[in-house]
Amino acid sequence: MPGLYVHIPFCLRKCRYCDFVSFAPPYETGEYTEALKREIELAARACHLRFDTVFIGGGTPSVLPHGAVSLLLHHINKNFSISSPTEITIECNPGTVDAEKMSEYINSGVNRVSFGLQSSDDALLKRAGRIHDFSDFDRAFDLAQNAGFVNISADIMAGLPGQTQESYLATLEELKKYGLKHISAYSLILEPGTALLDDVMAGREILPDEAEVWAMQDAGKEMLENMGFLRYEISNYSIPGYECRHNVNYWKNKEYLGLGISAHSALRDPSWTRRENARSMKRYLELINAGTLPVVKSTVIGQEEEMFECVMLGLRMVSGIDLSEFEQRFCQSLVCIYKSALDKLYKKGWIQEKDGNLMLTEAGLDMQNAALLEFM
Amino acid sequence: MAYSRELIRNFCIIAHIDHGKSTLADRMMELTDTVALRDMEDQLLDAMQIERERGITIKATAVRMFYTHSDGKRYMFNLIDTPGHVDFTYEVSRSLAACEGAVLVVDASQGVEAQTLANVYLALDNNLEIIPVINKIDLPGAQPERVIREIEDIIGLPAEDAPQISAKTGLNVEKVLEHIADMIPPPKGSPEDPLRALIFDCIYDNYKGALSYVRIMEGRVRAGMRIKSMATGNEFDVTEVGVFSPSLKPIDELTAGEVGYICASIKSVAETKVGDTITESSRPAKSPLPGYKHVQPMVFCGIYPADGADYEDLREALDKLKLNDASLSFEPETSVALGFGFRCGFLGLLHMEIIQERLEREFDLDLVTTAPSVIYKIKKYSGEELTIDNPTNLPPSAEIAYMEEPVVEARIMTPSEFIGSIMELCQEKRGIFKDMSYLEETRVVIRYIMPLNEIIYDFFDQLKSRSRGYASFDYEMKEYMRSDLVRLDFLLNGEMCDALSTIVHRDKAYAKGRSVAEKLREVIPRQQFEVPIQAAIGGRIIARETVKAVRKDVLAKCYGGDITRKKKLLEKQKEGKKRMRQVGTVEVPSEAFMSVLRID
Numbered sequence: 021m022p023g024l025y026v027h028i029p030f031c032l033r034k035c036r037y038c039d040f041v042s043f044a045p046p047y048e049t050g051e052y053t054e055a056l057k058r059e060i061e062l063a064a065r066a067c068h069l070r071f072d073t074v075f076i077g078g079g080t081p082s083v084l085p086h087g088a089v090s091l092l093l094h095h096i097n098k099n100f101s102i103s104s105p106t107e108i109t110i111e112c113n114p115g116t117v118d119a120e121k122m123s124e125y126i127n128s129g130v131n132r133v134s135f136g137l138q139s140s141d142d143a144l145l146k147r148a149g150r151i152h153d154f155s156d157f158d159r160a161f162d163l164a165q166n167a168g169f170v171n172i173s174a175d176i177m178a179g180l181p182g183q184t185q186e187s188y189l190a191t192l193e194e195l196k197k198y199g200l201k202h203i204s205a206y207s208l209i210l211e212p213g214t215a216l217l218d219d220v221m222a223g224r225e226i227l228p229d230e231a232e233v234w235a236m237q238d239a240g241k242e243m244l245e246n247m248g249f250l251r252y253e254i255s256n257y258s259i260p261g262y263e264c265r266h267n268v269n270y271w272k273n274k275e276y277l278g279l280g281i282s283a284h285s286a287l288r289d290p291s292w293t294r295r296e297n298a299r300s301m302k303r304y305l306e307l308i309n310a311g312t313l314p315v316v317k318s319t320v321i322g323q324e325e326e327m328f329e330c331v332m333l334g335l336r337m338v339s340g341i342d343l344s345e346f347e348q349r350f351c352q353s354l355v356c357i358y359k360s361a362l363d364k365l366y367k368k369g370w371i372q373e374k375d376g377n378l379m380l381t382e383a384g385l386d387m388q389n390a391a392l393l394e395f396m
Numbered sequence: 397m398a399y400s401r402e403l404i405r406n407f408c409i410i411a412h413i414d415h416g417k418s419t420l421a422d423r424m425m426e427l428t429d430t431v432a433l434r435d436m437e438d439q440l441l442d443a444m445q446i447e448r449e450r451g452i453t454i455k456a457t458a459v460r461m462f463y464t465h466s467d468g469k470r471y472m473f474n475l476i477d478t479p480g481h482v483d484f485t486y487e488v489s490r491s492l493a494a495c496e497g498a499v500l501v502v503d504a505s506q507g508v509e510a511q512t513l514a515n516v517y518l519a520l521d522n523n524l525e526i527i528p529v530i531n532k533i534d535l536p537g538a539q540p541e542r543v544i545r546e547i548e549d550i551i552g553l554p555a556e557d558a559p560q561i562s563a564k565t566g567l568n569v570e571k572v573l574e575h576i577a578d579m580i581p582p583p584k585g586s587p588e589d590p591l592r593a594l595i596f597d598c599i600y601d602n603y604k605g606a607l608s609y610v611r612i613m614e615g616r617v618r619a620g621m622r623i624k625s626m627a628t629g630n631e632f633d634v635t636e637v638g639v640f641s642p643s644l645k646p647i648d649e650l651t652a653g654e655v656g657y658i659c660a661s662i663k664s665v666a667e668t669k670v671g672d673t674i675t676e677s678s679r680p681a682k683s684p685l686p687g688y689k690h691v692q693p694m695v696f697c698g699i700y701p702a703d704g705a706d707y708e709d710l711r712e713a714l715d716k717l718k719l720n721d722a723s724l725s726f727e728p729e730t731s732v733a734l735g736f737g738f739r740c741g742f743l744g745l746l747h748m749e750i751i752q753e754r755l756e757r758e759f760d761l762d763l764v765t766t767a768p769s770v771i772y773k774i775k776k777y778s779g780e781e782l783t784i785d786n787p788t789n790l791p792p793s794a795e796i797a798y799m800e801e802p803v804v805e806a807r808i809m810t811p812s813e814f815i816g817s818i819m820e821l822c823q824e825k826r827g828i829f830k831d832m833s834y835l836e837e838t839r840v841v842i843r844y845i846m847p848l849n850e851i852i853y854d855f856f857d858q859l860k861s862r863s864r865g866y867a868s869f870d871y872e873m874k875e876y877m878r879s880d881l882v883r884l885d886f887l888l889n890g891e892m893c894d895a896l897s898t899i900v901h902r903d904k905a906y907a908k909g910r911s912v913a914e915k916l917r918e919v920i921p922r923q924q925f926e927v928p929i930q931a932a933i934g935g936r937i938i939a940r941e942t943v944k945a946v947r948k949d950v951l952a953k954c955y956g957g958d959i960t961r962k963k964k965l966l967e968k969q970k971e972g973k974k975r976m977r978q979v980g981t982v983e984v985p986s987e988a989f990m991s992v993l994r995i996d
Binding site for chain 2: 178270276332
């Protein structure tokens with residue numbers, strides 16, 4: 021079933037490595053959430069989708085003032101049909117939550133909280149431009165739990181400036197006692213247009229070298245597995261049954277609707293179509309105020325490319341691609357279409373087939389990019 | 397009726413790059429109403445895009461103008477534009493030989509440069525009347541007094557009365573025209589003598605075929621005449637003669653003293669040789685005009701398509717360039733590392749760069765070029781002698797008695813403060829100091845005898861950087877000299893990569909081997925296994941570097957619903973992979989072959 025994504029592009033401060041569309045103060049959230057509500061209405065009129073996951077991401081959705089999130093969710097419920105069991109996630113920065121917000125979230129239907137923690141090392145957090153420290157996380161976690169949340173996730177990061185393997189593993193060690201249901205373990209990517217890139221280019225900042233980051237990831241994986249987490253995607257781990265359904269929907273290359281500035285959508289309309297919303301606040305508001313969807317780019321994806329998308333995204337998951345689902349979707353068998361690529365990958369020991377699914381091996385997951393090039 | 401020879405003025409403009417030659421030509425055409433103002437496009441003579449961008453003239457062109465003097469007479473001016481670079485010295489000398497005078501343009505702030513001097517000497521060799529002109533007088537840094545002194549001291553020409561102009565604004569350009577009419581002698585040579593026409597350039601025209609640009613020294617030529625090349629003995633029938641106005645304009649007859657073109661249904665410019673004398677078949681001249689030389693390429697390199705599938709396109713492009721450039725040579729060549737390509741020969745470095753650039757720009761080709769090479773002479777113990785222009789063809793060292801390499805005389809003109817660092821550079825490049833003379837208190841000319849193979853890499857760049865751009869340089873081929881040369885090879889994961897081999901002096905082999913290996917380590921992307929890079933002379937390894945294996949190649953970050961970014965990254969990776977060459981088991985990016993050219 022399709023997923024719904026809502027982008028909240030505000031943060032108290034921009035992290036040095038971040039290249040998502042988000043704005044630091046001063047900002048006017050009210051105007052934006054009003055526009056979002058208009059977009060919800062416009063989108064609901066244009067397509068009649070049923071969603072079973074909602075993901076409020078950012079930016080930092082938890083910077084919205086009290087009441088804003090429940091109003092948004094209320095509006096979503098009013099305009100779209102939401103099926104159960106529903107997964108509704110909100111991303112929170114540990115430095116921006118209080119008891120009142122937490123109970124507002126849970127009372128309006130949110131049942132999953134994802135905290136951007138990144139590290140338990142306060143010095144590293146500061147250096148990366150994060151606004152919170154580890155004690156903030158501790159407090160935020162308690163607030164979430166006290167409000168009644170069970171499904172709580174944390175993002176951690178490997179490769180932060182100044183980070184060592186010890187520090188990375190110490191973060192996981194610290195997390196043991198919290199009983200998190202999900203951990204996303206990303207690694208830092210130096211992106212164009214970020215403050216961090218400027219710092220690195222100017223020699224003001226040094227990142228751990230690649231080999232160190234690889235070692236962090238390997239050691240982290242082992243530790244996470246010892247903590248009872250299962251890797252279900254390249255960078256995502258969960259207690260069995262707590263995989264993020266919203267993200268799994270992306271990786272299965274299924275439909276999703278993105279709302280808000282810079283949000284992306286993938287819809288069958290009736291051809292497979294990818295859409296992008298305006299990236300500038302001004303343009304976004306202009307379009308909404310003119311009574312039109314803020315879509316600035318819409319690309320029809322040809323079947324060949326759609327197939328490649330399925331491979332590219334599906335092979336991120338440890339369980340891989342469901343071959344019969346693929347065949348149903350395209351009326352062709354994946355194994356036939358990509359025969360020569362698969363032959364090469366089998367030879368390298370990067371791919372395997374199990375229980376009707378095609379998946380990368382552990383070695384293959386480490387080299388996913390190189391593996392995908394064979395499919396292109 | 398032929399134009400009165402007394403009123404004809406044939407001249408060229410000589411100048412250093414950027415001193416304003418083409419701009420001055422533009423103003424002259426404007427002032428003489430040769431080109432309507434609305435058709436004026438800056439630097440009309442430099443039609444090629446690269447010429448415009450680099451501000452240099454690659455092919456010579458010519459234009460006919462009519463100038464009405466204050467004495468009431470109407471003069472015919474034939475301006476022959478000359479290529480302005482050391483690689484084209486021979487072409488320049490032939491263009492000069494077609495003139496009676498030269499306008500010498502010197503930048504009012506830069507002063508006399510090495511190349512200016514070289515061209516002035518050429519002009520003096522051809523007995524040309526030289527009119528000095530000081531340009532860019534409108535710029536804040538202009539020092540006309542100093543430049544006048546320089547022209548007088550260095551070149552030995554009186555320059556007190558030299559027009560001080562701004563070709564850009566048009567200031568005093570009128571005076572230049574007046575000087576041309578007053579000071580340059582009219583052409584000599586009788587229209588009644590047997591025909592002698594000097595070819596100073598040839599271009600290929602899509603409709604007319606190869607056109608020879610000529611100066612009629614004696615006699616006359618018209619359509620229907622049977623003519624003969626005195627260099628090759630080939631005969632042709634003239635289909636058209638004409639002048640440059642500046643577009644091609646057919647006329648009935650060209651007579652002694654005039655400049656124009658001859659069209660004789662010649663298929664390729666390779667058949668018309670610059671410097672050749674054309675005469676009438678039925679009434680041939682006794683002797684050709686002096687100065688003809690068969691031009692030989694001096695610098696060679698392998699040119700390969702970055703994507704092997706473009707081989708035929710590359711051949712076609714080279715064919716097309718060759719139509720218009722008789723001095724370019726190429727033949728098919730195969731490299732283990734690079735596949736099918738061409739061995740190309742050039743007059744010099746700039747010529748090579750221009751051809752590469754034109755192939756990439758005008759024909760939209762992605763190229764891989766191998767290190768440039770010169771022609772080496774090899775004497776074997778067996779007594780056999782051979783010449784090679786590709787390091788791969790060097791016989792095993794055990795068979796070689798000795799080798800010879802070409803040396804040039806380099807003239808470097810520099811402000812005296814850089815003498816030290818420039819001499820150091822020349823020593824590093826195995827130069828033998830010849831002499832140094834002060835042109836004035838703060839400027840010198842240093843002469844070195846240098847191996848050409850040292851100059852063809854990065855000498856010019858180095859010279860510029862060590863003199864903060866102030867030094868200028870010019871070279872002339874001298875002779876072959878015995879030299880202790882070796883072939884430096886590179887092995888990637890144990891396999892030799894032929895496209896990286898170069899011939900170097902034994903004393904420099906170690907340093908070069910080390911620095912190229914280091915450079916390769918930087919540019920060769922990591923593979924899924926460790927890649928040793930080795931430099932070797934004969935079978936002996938002299939340097940080693942290692943490209944570490946890549947253990948993970950995966951995008952850990954998830955861009956939310958924006959999967960287009962991931963797709964773009966993969967597409968870029970794929971594109972990069974397409975540009976990779978497989979050397980044994982190792983994937984080497986095209987850039988690697990070129991990055992070894994610029995070391996230090």
